[in-house]
Amino acid sequence: MDSSFRRRDFLKYSAAAAAAAGLPLNLMNAGQIAAADAVQSGNGTPATKEPPASGTTAYPRVPHDQKMNADFQSNNDGTEYYFLGNGLITAALQTTQSADTGTQCGLLLMSPEHFGRKASTFLFHPERGLQNSLFNVVVNSSGYTPKPGTSKVSWAYPESIPTVVIEWHADACAVREELYCPINEPALVRTVAIRNTSNAPAKVLAYCSLYPNLMLFDEYTVDRTHKTLSANGFTDMYMFSPDTTRIGDRQLYFDCGEMAPGASVTMTIVLTIGRTREEFQKTPIEELRKETTAYWSSAAQLHTKNELYDHLFRVSQSSLRAAVARSGKMDGGIWQYNLEWVRDQSMVASACAMMGRADIAESLLRRILTHSIDDQGGTVDASRTRPPETMELDQNGELLYALWIHWAWTGSDALIREYWKKIQLLADYVLKPVYRDPAIGLLKNSREYWERDASFGVKDGYELTYQMWNIIGLGKAAEIADAMKESESAQRWRGASALMKSSFLSHPILSLVHENRFIKRRNADGTPQFTFEPKNRKSMPPGMPLNVETVSYCDPDSASVLPIVLDMVDPKGTLAANTLKSMELLWNQQWTIGGYGRYHVSSEGDSPGPWPFATMFIARASLEAGNDEQVVRALEWLGAVKGGASGAWLEFYGDRPVPPLPPVGIVVWTWAEIVMFFMHHVLGVRPSPTQLVLRPKLFKGIDALDAVIPVHGAVIGITVRRAAKDTYALVDGTKTPLKDGTLTLAFPVSARSIEMFV
Numbered sequence: 001m002d003s004s005f006r007r008r009d010f011l012k013y014s015a016a017a018a019a020a021a022g023l024p025l026n027l028m029n030a031g032q033i034a035a036a037d038a039v040q041s042g043n044g045t046p047a048t049k050e051p052p053a054s055g056t057t058a059y060p061r062v063p064h065d066q067k068m069n070a071d072f073q074s075n076n077d078g079t080e081y082y083f084l085g086n087g088l089i090t091a092a093l094q095t096t097q098s099a100d101t102g103t104q105c106g107l108l109l110m111s112p113e114h115f116g117r118k119a120s121t122f123l124f125h126p127e128r129g130l131q132n133s134l135f136n137v138v139v140n141s142s143g144y145t146p147k148p149g150t151s152k153v154s155w156a157y158p159e160s161i162p163t164v165v166i167e168w169h170a171d172a173c174a175v176r177e178e179l180y181c182p183i184n185e186p187a188l189v190r191t192v193a194i195r196n197t198s199n200a201p202a203k204v205l206a207y208c209s210l211y212p213n214l215m216l217f218d219e220y221t222v223d224r225t226h227k228t229l230s231a232n233g234f235t236d237m238y239m240f241s242p243d244t245t246r247i248g249d250r251q252l253y254f255d256c257g258e259m260a261p262g263a264s265v266t267m268t269i270v271l272t273i274g275r276t277r278e279e280f281q282k283t284p285i286e287e288l289r290k291e292t293t294a295y296w297s298s299a300a301q302l303h304t305k306n307e308l309y310d311h312l313f314r315v316s317q318s319s320l321r322a323a324v325a326r327s328g329k330m331d332g333g334i335w336q337y338n339l340e341w342v343r344d345q346s347m348v349a350s351a352c353a354m355m356g357r358a359d360i361a362e363s364l365l366r367r368i369l370t371h372s373i374d375d376q377g378g379t380v381d382a383s384r385t386r387p388p389e390t391m392e393l394d395q396n397g398e399l400l401y402a403l404w405i406h407w408a409w410t411g412s413d414a415l416i417r418e419y420w421k422k423i424q425l426l427a428d429y430v431l432k433p434v435y436r437d438p439a440i441g442l443l444k445n446s447r448e449y450w451e452r453d454a455s456f457g458v459k460d461g462y463e464l465t466y467q468m469w470n471i472i473g474l475g476k477a478a479e480i481a482d483a484m485k486e487s488e489s490a491q492r493w494r495g496a497s498a499l500m501k502s503s504f505l506s507h508p509i510l511s512l513v514h515e516n517r518f519i520k521r522r523n524a525d526g527t528p529q530f531t532f533e534p535k536n537r538k539s540m541p542p543g544m545p546l547n548v549e550t551v552s553y554c555d556p557d558s559a560s561v562l563p564i565v566l567d568m569v570d571p572k573g574t575l576a577a578n579t580l581k582s583m584e585l586l587w588n589q590q591w592t593i594g595g596y597g598r599y600h601v602s603s604e605g606d607s608p609g610p611w612p613f614a615t616m617f618i619a620r621a622s623l624e625a626g627n628d629e630q631v632v633r634a635l636e637w638l639g640a641v642k643g644g645a646s647g648a649w650l651e652f653y654g655d656r657p658v659p660p661l662p663p664v665g666i667v668v669w670t671w672a673e674i675v676m677f678f679m680h681h682v683l684g685v686r687p688s689p690t691q692l693v694l695r696p697k698l699f700k701g702i703d704a705l706d707a708v709i710p711v712h713g714a715v716i717g718i719t720v721r722r723a724a725k726d727t728y729a730l731v732d733g734t735k736t737p738l739k740d741g742t743l744t745l746a747f748p749v750s751a752r753s754i755e756m757f758v
Contacts, residue, residue, distance in 0.1 A: 069102075071129025074118045074335045075656065075664040076101040080646035082153060082164045083666075084179060085322030087112060087360070088186035089273050093164050093179065094130060095153050095646065105146040105153065105166050105177075106130025109188065111235060111273055112325035115338035117663065122237060122273070124213050132211035135177060135192055135269075137170035139202050144170035155315060155647070159289065160296040162318035172198030173259070181322075182288035183295040187272040187280060189288075194256065195264035204256035208269055210239040211250050222249055228277045240277045243267040300356040301708040302678055306701055308639045313678045315647025316671035317355050320348060323668045324360050328367030332382075333651055336665025342372050342379040342395040344669045346402040351672035353402075353409040354679040356710040361406050362415060368399060369419040377422075377429030381451070388434045389454075390447040393466040396430050397473025404476035408687045411712035411747070416480055424486075427477040427493050430470050441499035442467055442510055444524060449559050450598060455539070456546065456605060457532030457554075461523040464512045465559050467504045471497050472566055483689065501568070517578035520557040520599070530555045532603045541660055545590075545604045552603035556582040558596055558614040561621035571624035580625055583618050593653060594637040606661065609654025612638060616673035623681050628700035638674075683707055683718065687747075694729075695742040696720045696758055714748045723757040730755040 070076060071094070078097030085091060090110045096102040107130060109122040118124065123133045134145040151168035156178070166177040176193045196202045212220070212231035219232040227247045228240040243266075245255040256265045272280055302313050324330045330348060332341045345364045352360040372380040379385075379395040386392070403423065407413055416423065430436065435443045442462050446454045449465040474497035481490035504512055509526035512518055521529040532552045534540055540547035561583060563569050564576045588594060588610075589601040595610020596618050619634035643649040643666075651667040679685055683705065684695035692711065698704075703722045708715060729736045729743045731754055736743065741758050 069125070069127060069129030070100060071102045071106055071124065072119050073663070075650055078642065080643055081108070081648040081666065082155070082646045083319045083322040083648050084162060084164060084181050084188065085112060086181045086183050087321060087324060087326035089181060089188060090322050091179070091181065091188045092648070093153065093166070096148050098148050103130040103134065104148045104151060105134060107133035109271065109273070112323065113327060113329055115331045116335070117338070118335040120213065120215065122213050122216060123211070125211060126214065132209050135190070135208050136206065137173060137175055137194060138205040139171040139173050142171060155311070157314065159293040161289070161292050162296065170194070171202070172196060173202060173204060180292070183292040185272070185280060185288060186275050187270055189285070190269045190271070191266065192269070193264060193266045196259040196261055199261050201258045201260055203258050206254040206256060206267065207251045208239070209251050210237065210271070212237060220250070222247060226277060227252070236274050238272045238275065238277055239269065241267060241269045298356065298710065300354070300679065300710065302683065302705065303707070304702050304705045309635065309702065311647065312635065312638060312674050316674040319647060319671045320352055320355070320668065320675070321357065321360060323671070324348065324364060326363060328363035328365070330364065330668060332667065334666040334668065336651065336662050337382070339383040340372065341381050342368055343381065343392065343398055346395070346398040347669055348672045349402045350405045351675040353406045354685070355675050358406065358410045365403060365406060365415060369422050373422055373426055375425070377425030377427070389445050391445060392447065392451070393430055393435060393443050393445065394449060394469040396426055397469030397471070400427060400473030400477045401469070404480060407480065408689050409711055411689070413483060416484070420484060423477070423480070424489060427474060427489070431496055440503040440507060440510060441496060442503050443470060448521060449557070452532065452605065455535055457534045457552065459523050459529055461521055461529055462510060462512065463521050464518060465562060467500055467512060468563050468566070468568065471501045471504060471568070474500070479689070513575065516575055517582055518560040518563060518575070520555045520560055528555070540605055541657060543657065544606060545602050545608060549602045553600040554603045555600060556585055557599040558583065558586060558617045561617050564621040564624055565617065571621070572626060576621070576625050580618070580621060580627060591654070593641065595641065595653065606652070607654035607656060609652045611652045612649040613667060613670040613673045616670065616677060620673070620677050620681055623677070623697055623699055631699050632701055683720070685709060685711070687711055690747070692745045692747055693742060694718065694754065694756065696756060698722050698758060712747045715751050716748065717751070717753045719755040721755070721757050727758050729757070
């Protein structure tokens, strides 16, 4: 055949392929496509065999430089992420409001053992972003993919399995995709059902692609015998389907043929990391679903009869599993920090123990004790240790608390016994003279809870959270030491906790109470530090409040409510009321979308904006105080703000200049705060190592809730109802009085049913 005809055939077929894949045809020269069409149909005149003279062809100039795809950004307007995972694989489905802000239903794939930015996820393409990850349907020769505004993405839990559902239309065909992760396989399973909803037959072809990130994968293999695609490099990825009819260089094809009206077809695609098709298929997929159902059914169940509240709890529960690697490794901010913090991991471990996922909690605690505590007992933040003046001293207490929570909820002290020497170092570390004045017991350095230091204007002094968390942590460590028959350690830590608490609440000069409310910080001389004055404001990130304000207030601070959250003070007392009243200054400071800032915005080294997990601090304290309006407002804000539908919240909602600050990502800690809000406060499950305590708190909008919780190896069914008159409990049908709304029981050794009227 004439070479010019072969060239035109190539253009013709390329144009057809582009149309089928939903690619814009303007990626090709329109004149070339038209000429190819004319020749192919016999209506055109073949071009001369001779090439044009050099320099005679005019090529259009692209009017702008090549730029990164919109999918590169993590916090585009209207963008949300639905997270799936099991500690072996992490996936996130992206939704967008418009094509300009990213790929609707683009799929991100990661290994939770390796941190990275959004652009380093395994299916990201520098020019096409996530477009290659879409499922494509071709109906009567026209190609379709999900589009913003016309496709619907939602959560479902068939057989208790967290599942992301995508519903969209390809011409007259209805398409439903369901994505989930089998609990013990590094795999994402995607089931697609296509149904012809028209009154006429439709010729249907479907396909999906494995097009790996070119920065991470440099080898590509097609196994045409077994119809399996693989990409190799940084790791190995495999895509296959038992329903594939044929295979291309990068595609699995599903020839559905001519579908009659009302006809439907279903196909399943499996995408694995480091797991070959042969290895994956050793267990039938039906068995994988059964064990996945068993796993999720064994976790805590909570139903409030409020759609939003149930969504907040359930999506936080599943997302925590998605975010934490089986090794316990956890990115403090997905696509943002790529670092680990003892603080964040401790909070997540506590939440996981409370939601009945002791496996996740133990992996986190084990990793911290192995990798994040040095031989002196100092803790790691941002994956590094610090000198004494900038050590995050709250982390020691938070980890001790998390270890106690794990022990109290599981009844097992095996982890404590295994790491006892390291735990002793952890508890004794904060008692070092470099931090602690033995006369008053308080801890002092020049770093504050949100990681600002002397360069930000933090003076040498006493931070509220550094005292509070170690008062609690050392007290819990003393209980642990009692159980370990380590009386000397128990006495030392209990005494240190008591002295610290006395000074914290009532020292005449250094108490963290001022004018009957909690304050953030006192200087070494006892004066409150209400403002930060950076050594050089112009060295602060350009345009940020700490760079441009003339006076930067650091108080109030949302962390000041934590003593209320953790029962250090009467939540209905004047001190709690005044502290919570001061927090209202943090709502809608220099923004209008709602939510609490983490502290007074004038000392913010980042952009102004609300912070979800700081908002949950205040929601937890407000619930304990009986401030239902603030609780409802906070939860409804979480449901309405970007990320609420998917259940994956950004660290904060504001502009993020880059550089010098990293892109805004998804902070795992928020999910932990939501779980603890419902389990520790609303349901009110407060186990100790020796007894079960229930102290539920129903707030406005919740008159009843039902739960099933695993604790100490037993499964307990709990029903809570708002009392019409008297408050009491029915324990396995036996009426039992409550004391101040609290039920205290010995731990059951088998299943038990508890109904409470409060």
